[in-house]
Amino acid sequence: xxxxxxxxxxxxxxxxxxxxxxxxxxxxxxxxxxxxxxxxxxxxxxxxxxxxxxxxxxxxxxxxxxxxxxxxxxxxxxxxxxxxxxxxxxxxxxxxxxxxxxxxxxxxxxxxxxxxxxxxxxxxxxxxxxxxxxxxxxxxxxxxxxxxxxxxxxxxxxxxxxxxxxxxxxxxxxxxxxxxxxxxxxxxxxxxxxxxxxxxxxxxxxxxxxxxxxxxxxxxxxxxxxxxxxxxxxxxxxxxxxxxxxxxxxxxxxxxxxxxxxxxxxxxxxxxxxxxxxxxxxxxxxxxxxxxxxxxxxxxxxxxxxxxxxxxxxxxxxxxxxxxxxxxxxxxxxxxxxxxxxxxxxxxxxxxxxxxxxxxxxxxxxxxxxxxxxxxxxxxxxxxxxxxxx
Ligand SMILES: *Cc1c(COP(=O)(O)O)cnc(C)c1O
Numbered sequence: 001x002x003x004x005x006x007x008x009x010x011x012x013x014x015x016x017x018x019x020x021x022x023x024x025x026x027x028x029x030x031x032x033x034x035x036x037x038x039x040x041x042x043x044x045x046x047x048x049x050x051x052x053x054x055x056x057x058x059x060x061x062x063x064x065x066x067x068x069x070x071x072x073x074x075x076x077x078x079x080x081x082x083x084x085x086x087x088x089x090x091x092x093x094x095x096x097x098x099x100x101x102x103x104x105x106x107x108x109x110x111x112x113x114x115x116x117x118x119x120x121x122x123x124x125x126x127x128x129x130x131x132x133x134x135x136x137x138x139x140x141x142x143x144x145x146x147x148x149x150x151x152x153x154x155x156x157x158x159x160x161x162x163x164x165x166x167x168x169x170x171x172x173x174x175x176x177x178x179x180x181x182x183x184x185x186x187x188x189x190x191x192x193x194x195x196x197x198x199x200x201x202x203x204x205x206x207x208x209x210x211x212x213x214x215x216x217x218x219x220x221x222x223x224x225x226x227x228x229x230x231x232x233x234x235x236x237x238x239x240x241x242x243x244x245x246x247x248x249x250x251x252x253x254x255x256x257x258x259x260x261x262x263x264x265x266x267x268x269x270x271x272x273x274x275x276x277x278x279x280x281x282x283x284x285x286x287x288x289x290x291x292x293x294x295x296x297x298x299x300x301x302x303x304x305x306x307x308x309x310x311x312x313x314x315x316x317x318x319x320x321x322x323x324x325x326x327x328x329x330x331x332x333x334x335x336x337x338x339x340x341x342x343x344x345x346x347x348x349x350x351x352x353x354x355x356x357x358x359x360x361x362x363x364x365x366x367x368x369x370x371x372x373x374x375x376x377x378x379x380x381x382x383x384x385x386x387x388x389x390x
Contacts, residue, residue, distance in 0.1 A: 005322040006366040006373075010359035011154050011182060011300055012324060016251070017207040017360070023254040024209065027247035035244045036235060046246045053253025060256040061180075061199065062190035063216050069236045070249055073213040074181040077200025078105040080215055080240065081177045084226030085146045085198070086113055089175075093143030099123045099131055099160075101339045102150050106179055110148070119143070127344050128292035129158035137168055144174050151180035151189065151199075155339040155355055156291030157300035159183070166195025175224060181205050181213075185259035186267070186297055191216055197224050203248065207360055208255030212248035215240075262360075270358050271298035273367045277356060278303070280371045284378050290340055290353060304345065304353040308381045313354065316377040321370050324355050 007015075027049060035050045037043025054065040071077045086096065098110050100122050110120045121139040123131050131149065147169045152159045162178060169176035177198040183189050184199075185206030191199060202213035217239065218224045232241025278301045281287055286306035305313070310325045317323065325337065336350035345353075354374070358367070 002365055002369055005318075005320050006370050008321060008323040008356045008358060008362070008366075008370055010357035010362075011157075011205075011355060012357070013204045013210065014207050014359055015361065016209055017255065017258055019258060020208050020251045020254045024247040024251040027250050031246075033246070035246055036233065046244075049250050050244055050246060053249045053256075056253035056257040056260075057214050060189075060260045061184060061201075061216060062192050064219060066237070067191075067216055067219050069215045069217055069239050070244060070252075071200070071213045071215050071240060072211055072245075073204070074103075074179060074200045074202035075105040077202070077213050077215040078103070078179055079109050080226065080229050081198040081200055081217075082106065082109045082146065082148055083113065083229055084239070085175055085177065085224070086116075086118060087227035088225050089145040093141070093145045095119045095121070095141050095143040096146045096148060097121045097123065097136065097139050097144060098148040099125060099150070100342045101125050101129060101153055101155075102148070103154055103179055103181070106148055106150065123149075125342050128295070129153060129156050129290075129339070129343055130292055130295060131160055131165075133161065133164050133168065136165065140168075140172050140174065144172070146175050146177055148177045148179070151178045151183035152187070152297050153291070153339060154182050155337055156302045156343075157182070157297035158291040159187070159295045159297065161295075162194050162196070166197075169197075170195060175222070182297060182300075185256065185263060186299065188263075191218070197222065203252040203255055206255050206259050209248050209251045212245055212252045214252065266360050267298050270360070270362060273362060273364060274299050274301055274356075274358050276364075277301065277358070277367050277371060281356075281374060284375060285382065287378075290343060290345065299358045300356065302340075302353060302355045304340075304349050305378050305382075306349060306352060307385050308352045308378055309385070310351045310353055312381055313352070313374075313377055316381070317373055321373050323357070325351075325353055 031045050033042030033046035035046040054068050057068050058065045166176045175197045180199045181201045184201040197218045199216040204210040226239050228239050230241050235241050290302040336347045340350035
């Protein structure tokens with residue numbers, strides 16, 4: 001039996017894999033120790049669990065366990081990386097390069113730093129959502145301390161040319177930070193092959209619990225230093241104080257381990273479902289895909305339906321199909337997506353868009369159901385719409 005609503009909003013969050021919950025449970029009750037307690041077995045047990053999780057997280061992205069700093073999620077990782085580098089390297093310079101289609105956690109952090117003397121270059125993207133590498137290189141100044149460019153976009157799934165970006169950063173001796181929240185666990189990410197110096201990601205986007213994430217901080221070639229944004233007991237090599245959330249860390253570790261083992265098989269199964277969904281929705285009048293089809297995550301699509309009111313579409317689908325018109329963070333406001341506008345869509349077209357994200361638990365039956373529901377709603381709204389198709 002089909003369970004409603006059909007969930008197609010995996011880019012905003014994912015359910016915990018039951019195996020992740022299973023692994024976490026003992027750490028709430030029997031094994032409740034503080035991982036920083038050095039004087040008894042409960043503390044040692046918790047520390048051991050945290051260090052195993054650190055290995056599992058590092059293993060998914062080709063890092064050393066010591067390079068993994070546990071955070072409360074990608075928002076904190078973005079803040080810690082950008083503010084931490086800006087503070088630490090103040091004597092070198094005050095210039096940061098980022099992109100207009102970043103997640104709010106990066107954009108707002110950079111805006112915040114502008115008030116504390118940072119100069120920020122905001123790179124534009126082309127109609128496919130990709131940055132121009134010549135623009136990046138031209139933006140570099142002697143005072144540039146950080147390039148912050150996301151791995152894959154949360155609204156359109158577009159994957160930036162990470163290896164080319166990191167090569168430019170290396171050549172100029174500039175640190176490269178990437179928000180890889182949408183990429184880690186979905187596509188192969190390797191901090192060394194990809195030339196990444198700092199990288200934030202989050203458990204709840206990869207079938208782990210909410211409120212836990214990791215920041216990768218390179219230790220060799222170059223050794224990256226950060227100013228802590230939270231002072232206290234000096235946990236996490238002094239970069240992030242606070243008693244470790246042991247159950248959540250165990251969950252993140254297990255989630256990463258499962259992704260490492262199952263990601264390839266998951267993608268083989270999910271990607272054809274995405275393609276089928278996309279093909280059927282594209283057959284509707286006025287439908288078009290937003291963002292590069294070539295450089296894109298295999299489990300997401302973002303489609304505009306010209307002349308259809310996106311809010312009415314979402315409201316009409318709401319009970320039966322759970323999806324969104326863009327990022328959950330901006331969809332509370334009625335503003336059309338700034339990501340879609342950066343691709344050159346006008347307000348109306350941006351407003352007529354759906355982001356469809358599939359995941360580990362999506363079935364072919366659910367996809368067929370969603371195709372039917374969306375097709376029906378788009379047809380109804382188009383019949384009622386006063387605006388003509390271009
Ligand atoms: C979800 C997301 C975030 C925020 O992650 P939290 O762990 O919820 O703070 C940041 N960046 C991107 C690209 C995201 O998709």
